[in-house]
Amino acid sequence: MGDEPGLYYDYEDQRAVLPKEAFEFQYAAKGDSQLAVQIAAQLQHRGFKPVLERRGFDHAVYVPMILMRPQADIPIVQMSVxxxxxxxxxxxxxxxxxxxxxSFRDRGYAVIGSxxxxxxxxxxxxxxxxxxxxxxxxxxxxxxxxxxxxxxxxxxxxxxxxxxxxxxxxxxxxxxxxxxxxxxxxxxxxxxxxxxxxxxxxxxxxxxxxxxxxx
Structure with missing residues (x-):
């Protein structure tokens, strides 16, 4: 996860049928690579096999966050289910x-399921x-x-x-x-x-x- 992830329109294959506005979303929130490393270490400790990727925020992030925090001033670490x-x-x-x-929730981070x-x-x-x-x-x-x-x-x-x-x-x-x-x-x-x-x-x-x- 990079600190400047940008956006990833993960419905690109639907461009022909979606309105052009679907590809005009902007959300400039930063990532947090240090936090991502901490989360990955915790997951590995719990038996998971995390993979750190540099990928932009997809619609599961930017659609709710545009509504919840339009200021885009909170760093985000995106995780896959x-x-x-x-x-x-x-x-x-x-x-x-x-x-x-x-444990990250207990430290004050929000775990948001979108x-x-x-x-x-x-x-x-x-x-x-x-x-x-x-x-x-x-x-x-x-x-x-x-x-x-x-x-x-x-x-x-x-x-x-x-x-x-x-x-x-x-x-x-x-x-x-x-x-x-x-x-x-x-x-x-x-x-x-x-x-x-x-x-x-x-x-x-x-x-x-x-x-x-x-x-």
């Missing part, structure tokens, strides 16, 4: 990743163009996330979250093959330690609910 052989293995790995960086509690954009687009709503059953998945996130005991919270694919509503919120968009939530939940997560905001569009949590 992990992918296992199954959704449950991915969940376990990313909870463990969050647990590994919990993903989506709902991420079936095809269903949203279909509902939008047909003037309908996504299946109401998807809201049951939000109820599950809120209940599991609020558990204070970290082991019990992790156990509850590992069961997310047992809910039929999970396939409405995250279709097969798209679970990586939920994994930032799992990292944040893992970093929460002995604190229960609190839902502090929720956005609804065409019946799809997308929530934000804080630990």
């Amino acid at each position: 992990l992918r296992g052989e199954t959704d449950i293995e991915s969940t376990e790995l990313n909870i463990q990743l969050g647990q590994a960086v919990e 993903g989506g509690s709902y991420h079936d954009f095809q269903a949203i687009a279909k509902a939008y163009f047909e003037n309908k709503f996504v299946p109401a059953e998807s809201s049951a998945f939000e109820d599950f996330l809120e209940s599991a996130a609020s558990i204070q005991d970290p082991k019990a919270r992790a156990k509850a979250l590992l069961g997310w694919r047992s809910l039929s509503s999970s396939y409405l919120a995250h279709v097969e093959g798209s679970s990586e968009h939920l994994m930032p939530f799992m990292v944040a939940a893992g970093s929460g330690g002995g604190h229960g997560g609190v839902k502090f905001d929720m956005y609804t569009h065409k019946g799809a609910t997308m929530s934000q949590y804080i630990w």
Whole structure:
């Protein structure tokens, strides 16, 4: 991670169908190479195999940060989520990743998970163009996330979250093959330690609910 990372438009292959404004975002936040090295050392100590890369901030960073901190005056270290052989293995790995960086949270750094509690954009687009709503059953998945996130005991919270694919509503919120968009939530939940997560905001569009949590 460099100290002047710039931006990386990670949807370049969609240039033909996206508005030109999607490629005009600017966000001049700095990186923090020294902090990145510290994080990598901690991850290695916890059994991970981190790779330090020089890559610009992708849309998972600059889209929320433009809204949260338009001044771009806070250094950022971007991290990738992990992918296992199954959704449950991915969940376990990313909870463990969050647990590994919990000590940085305790030192005053913010661990921000940028993903989506709902991420079936095809269903949203279909509902939008047909003037309908996504299946109401998807809201049951939000109820599950809120209940599991609020558990204070970290082991019990992790156990509850590992069961997310047992809910039929999970396939409405995250279709097969798209679970990586939920994994930032799992990292944040893992970093929460002995604190229960609190839902502090929720956005609804065409019946799809997308929530934000804080630990």
